Amino acid sequence: MALIHPTAVVDAAAELDSSVRVGPYAVIGPHVRIGAGSDIGPHCVVGGRTTIGQHNRFFQFSSIGAVPQDMSYGGEPTELVIGDHNTVREFCTLNLGTLKEEGVTRIGSHNWIMAYVHVAHDVRIGDRTVLANGATLAGHVHVGDWATVGGLTGVHQFVHIGAHAMIGFQGHVAQDVPPFMTVDGNPLQARAVNMTGLKRRGFTDERTAVIRRMHKLLYRSSLPLAEAVEAIAALKGSEPSADGDIAVMLDFLAGAKRGIVR
Template sequence: MGLIHPTALIDPAAELDSTVAVGAYSIVGPHVRVGAGTVIGPHCVVEGRTTIGEQNHFFQFSSIGAVSQDMSYAGEPTQLVIGDRNTVREFCTLNLGTMKEEGITRIGSDNWIMAYVHIAHDVRLGDHTVLANNATLAGHVHVGDWAVIGGLSGVHQFVKIGAHAMIGFQGHVSQDVPPFMTVDGNPLTARAVNLTGLRRRGFSDDRIRVVRQMHKLLYRSGLTLEQSVSAIAALSAEVPEAAGDVQVMLDFIASAKRGIVR
């Protein structure tokens, strides 16, 4: 209890590990569970049916687990589930889910979420992502592992952003963004492969070569999407080391609902 500031209001029904720190004037509601080593800074509100893992750090003035900004929400017992080792900077808003999907907003682990980010209801955020200042994810957005979303970018509801993709500054994201690609602008345009990100994550030259070939087939070859998919599928046999990357792309395109950025 020495880690709980005396001005913090912790509901007796909340479940906090003994190593959780809570700053001055923060409020933690009755249905909240928080894992070991997590720090909740001053002036935060953590409410709703919110489960937070270990070693997270929430900076001051964040709102975690408030009800969704969905006018159809009628008080159902929905949830916010957050993984481990996430950093959530000042003035962020992470909302509960709705019953339109599984009723859960899911945040993975090791994410870097900068100031003023909004994560709406039913979002699924993967692991190791970066959301720069004022990035806004509307309801039901899915973001793959290692994706980067630039500052002041807006992501339309139900959009999917693939693993290792990068959204540039002030991106207007209204269609699905395939894995490994760098996109920006309004209207959104695919510019290139996220080479810097892939190299930082240890992609070999052969894997990068295949990713660049997938980009060429999708955006530079004049093929229809169906023709591009067939050509991409053939790359697995040519470079077995990159078969997993090819499958990531094929699975993403097969699941795209809003059409991919082209």
């Protein structure tokens, strides 16, 4: 049996691994599945069609899998899917998806989600991201692996944030943020390459040199965006270890929906 506090309310139809811990006064609905080693803190509410992987920790007072804050939602059987080894701090709200996209809000693994973070419907969060206190992601936002979103930052619906990007404190993010970049201010501006993050993740000098060149082409060359993209594509082969980073940038720019911060 799962380790369920006697004051918790767990629907008999919920599927909890025997190692799951459920704290006092938590509420878990009938369509919830929770994997091994996960910890549901006191007063958390986990509802909807929510699937939680292994070794996640939810601190007290979070709302997980509530219906989306979308006036068009009509009770459709949409989902919230959460991976493994995530930390979700106090008072977070993670909502179900809608049929406007694939019907799933999806959060990857090894993410650090701090207090009062809001993850709206149809958001996709990769792996090893950091969402600092009070960060708010509107519907359909995509956040790439290793990205960091600063405290009290608001992200407009449909915005994409690239892998390894860093958004500073209290950012107003209304356009897509390319991979590897540091942005901050209001209005938001691209400042530099996220060198601190890349060094922490073991990027070599050769790779970071190519990423710096991509930054210069996007932000220091005065080239129109289409020409900057062509110049970035021409970097392929100049440093083979960075070809994957170039591909990440080109894929992101090709899929940008709201224009990039520039």
